[in-house]
Amino acid sequence: MPDSVSTPARIRNIAELARLAGVSTGTVSRALANKSLVNKDTRERIQALARAHGFRPNQMARRLRVQETRVIGVVVPLGHEQRQHLSDPFFMAILGHLADTLTENGYDIMLSRVIPDADDWLERIVDSGMLDGVLLMGQSNQFETIERVAQWYRPMVVWGSHRPGQTHCTVGVDNRQGGRLAGKCLIKAGRTRLAFLGEAVAPELKDRFDGLCDAAAAAGLPAPIKLDTHLASDVMAEDIAAHIKRIHAKVDGISAASDLIAMHAVRALADCGIRVPQDISITGFDDLPLAEQTIPRLTTISQSIAVGARAMVQALFERIAGNDSASLEMEPKLIRRDTA
Amino acid sequence: MPDSVSTPARIRNIAELARLAGVSTGTVSRALANKSLVNKDTRERIQALARAHGFRPNQMARRLRVQETRVIGVVVPLGHEQRQHLSDPFFMAILGHLADTLTENGYDIMLSRVIPDADDWLERIVDSGMLDGVLLMGQSNQFETIERVAQWYRPMVVWGSHRPGQTHCTVGVDNRQGGRLAGKCLIKAGRTRLAFLGEAVAPELKDRFDGLCDAAAAAGLPAPIKLDTHLASDVMAEDIAAHIKRIHAKVDGISAASDLIAMHAVRALADCGIRVPQDISITGFDDLPLAEQTIPRLTTISQSIAVGARAMVQALFERIAGNDSASLEMEPKLIRRDTA
DNA sequence: ACAGATTGCTCAATCGATTGCAGCATCCCT
DNA sequence: AGGGATGCTGCAATCGATTGAGCAATCTGT
The missing domain is CATH 3.40.50.2300 (Response regulator)
Structure with missing residues (x-):
């Protein structure tokens, strides 16, 4: 245990330590960096002194000098x-x-x-x-x-x-390929009226939507509906709930832009008495650890x-x-x- | 849009900018800090120059000098x-x-x-x-x-x-009071054979366990079983699943050390065909936004x-x-x- | 015993800003 | 016009470390 408590005077910088050790600041600096340029004995003496006083060199100064901040x-x-x-x-x-x-x-x-x-x-x-x-x-x-x-x-x-x-x-x-996979999965489950739940402003999310459209087009289905959702966690829930209430009769497959959104959607559907996946299929995106722990477990696209x-x-x-x-x-x- | 691209020579420090502006470094420093000590005209001229060259003072140096890092x-x-x-x-x-x-x-x-x-x-x-x-x-x-x-x-x-x-x-x-609340809630639901699911090494978690014991004792029930769980997210799930498999017949009320643990437990119970809350009651701890979105919704202790x-x-x-x-x-x- | 190599340390410049103090203009007032 | 106040700017010290150059002492080999 460092006895920094027992020693009254805290050492503020390398200069004070140097004075105490009777050497120059340069030597102290090298000693603390454990450079072989300084004699093993002095080196250890200085290190011990530093430890005893609980001294550690100021990182800000070091970084300014070295031009590397880590x-x-x-x-x-x-x-x-x-x-x-x-x-x-x-x-x-x-x-x-x-x-x-x-x-x-x-x-x-x-x-x-x-x-x-x-x-x-x-x-x-x-x-x-x-x-x-x-x-x-x-x-x-x-x-x-x-x-x-x-x-x-x-x-x-x-x-x-x-x-x-x-x-x-x-x-x-x-992301586009991911969107396609999600779409194919829904279609394979016999779903024909698809929707995308999320916000397609960020390129990542837009690509996912486009992928979903690809899949729908390839299967000869009409273009999926796009449902915009706020991504702020506090309003997301109600946002999604509102969407679900409004559209659940017109849709039988939902591709959510993220696992979190999918999870909210499942929750909201349950509140409407709609069963997943019997009545509506849902896919998530991300494959968070969470996705495996929900009831029912989320089918999703893995991002590793x-x-x-x-x-x-x-x-x-x-x-x-x-x-x-x-x-x-x-x-x-x-x-x-x-x-x- | 800053035209930092169009100017070939990037300015590295306040001194170069000072030379360019024909003033001293001190003046530049004050100008960039928008100090009224320097003439409004020079001040704006220097600021414009800085902007034109995309120059921003080095924070490391500033912080070393000011002894405040923010x-x-x-x-x-x-x-x-x-x-x-x-x-x-x-x-x-x-x-x-x-x-x-x-x-x-x-x-x-x-x-x-x-x-x-x-x-x-x-x-x-x-x-x-x-x-x-x-x-x-x-x-x-x-x-x-x-x-x-x-x-x-x-x-x-x-x-x-x-x-x-x-x-x-x-x-x-x-935390102790929180543990008590959880216990009381379980007991009120008619549960008598309680367990604590979590790790009681950290003081916070130990307090929750102790609170649960308080509640059990106050109701004249036997002391709750303590089930240790790794908190690492990758092993937690299997850890909990194993516990649940082993003890679900001996227990009818589980107080989990966190919402996450509770969520995993609900999941594991579902895998065993045990219904929550009909067969076993569970409480969480933390009241994460997540707790409201699971199926079934978690009863939990709020930490605000x-x-x-x-x-x-x-x-x-x-x-x-x-x-x-x-x-x-x-x-x-x-x-x-x-x-x- | 002496040139040359090696070892161990000190000196001082440096990183890039901030800021107290001093100095020079300018302006106001009597 | 002279004295004092005010406004603006420059000078140089400072924050706390790192590091190349330089120097003295010791060692090595002949």
Whole structure:
């Protein structure tokens, strides 16, 4: 146990410690960094002294000097839906994995939830001088801004869709293909009157909707209805309930934009006395751990969040090291459970 | 749109900008801070120049100089359960609220998930010089460490239980009382053979168990069984399923340590063909948004996470300002829904 | 015993901003 | 016109560490 309590005078900086040890600050710095340039004896003496006084060098100063912060910014842009909470389960799940991987590699995480009001929000983050790199959790409606910054700022990786010719590096699932899978699954279950439940402003979600349309068209079905839903967790529930009440008689298959939305929909249908999947089939999207625990279990499209998170970090490290890294588009997978 | 793209030479520091503007660095600094000390014309000229070159002062340097970082550390200690994920929904829910409140006040969040191996983990965080304050998300099994640091480090607020005589400032719910409420609710539903599902190592959870025991004792019932469960999300499900399989015949009321656990339990019971609440009653704990969306809806103990998060931040700001702030113990509330 | 290599440390510049103090104009008032 | 107040800007110290260059002492080999 460090006896930092027993010693009265706290040491504030390397200079004080140097005076105490009777050496120069340079030596102290090297000693604490365990550099072999300083004699083993002095080195250990200084380290012991530091420990005894509970001294740890100021990271801010070190980072300013070294020009490396070991901090990665994890940024959530909330462009189209300002009321969306950080507590969105999908985001949280991926954040958990990011945190694991990054801390394993000795990086800290700076979390920012940004409402892109001023158009230089990303520039502000990126050259605050506080970050070695940036992970952007979704493109929201900020595609152009991201592209603009990506022109000159390399260490940035974005969760989202890849558009041909874009500069910024993305990791994500093939959302359109995912939408198609969901559609096929519903159609295979004999459903013909489909609806998409979610908000199609962000590119990711729009792609899912388009995929669903693909599937419907391929089967010769009419185009699915699009039901817009707020993504803010506090209003989402009632929003969805209202939709369900209004349309449940006209629809027999629902493709939800996320597991959370699907879960709310199942709940709302139950309230209307409609059985899932007997009366209406539902698919989710994401395959959160949660999806397996609901009653009935969600049939959903898997995004393999853990793999994605690891890939983002990997790509970011490449870029920090100065190498290039291509976008990654993962294959979505249909996970058949009980709702479709 | 900033034309940072069109200008070839990026400006790296205040000195270059000063040379460009034909003034001294001091003036530039004051101008960018919008201080009235510098002439309105020069001020605007410099600001325009900065904007044109997409220049923003280095935050690291500023913070070193000003000795104020505007960064709050949000730390999750994983002492007793190293495999517990950051993605725990309760933690995520509260983090969301913390992020909202802190960003509203112009603070950034540094997220650390710590496995307390070395016993100076908290000291390392606290005097890294990177943080204006620390929010600790739960006491885990690190009570002594937290106390030790709280002796000399003021701006720290902890989510968890308050023990008489402790130094560190906590915000949390009266867990024991919550446990009692859950017990009473089960007993009122006619349940006599109770069990506690969760891990009673962390003080918070132990209190909930003790409260349950209080209620049982008060009703003249035998002491509830304690079923230990891993809190890691990946094994929790099977862990719980195994418990349920083993004991469902001997038990008719389950008080779960969290909503997530309760949800898994309901799921596992359904797999065994046992109906909730007809055959077994279950209560959760936390009242996550999720609890209202499951089928059946969870009866649970409310922690009012939003209020708690706000209180933590409030207390922290007081402490950063140099004032004192007392611990807050909130009243738990029983939310009756469908599972008990 | 002496050149040359090695070891162990100090000195001072540096990272990029902020800010107290001093100094120079300008302006106002009598 | 002279004295004082006021407004604006520059100078240089400062935050707390890192690190290359330089120097003295010791060691190695002949």
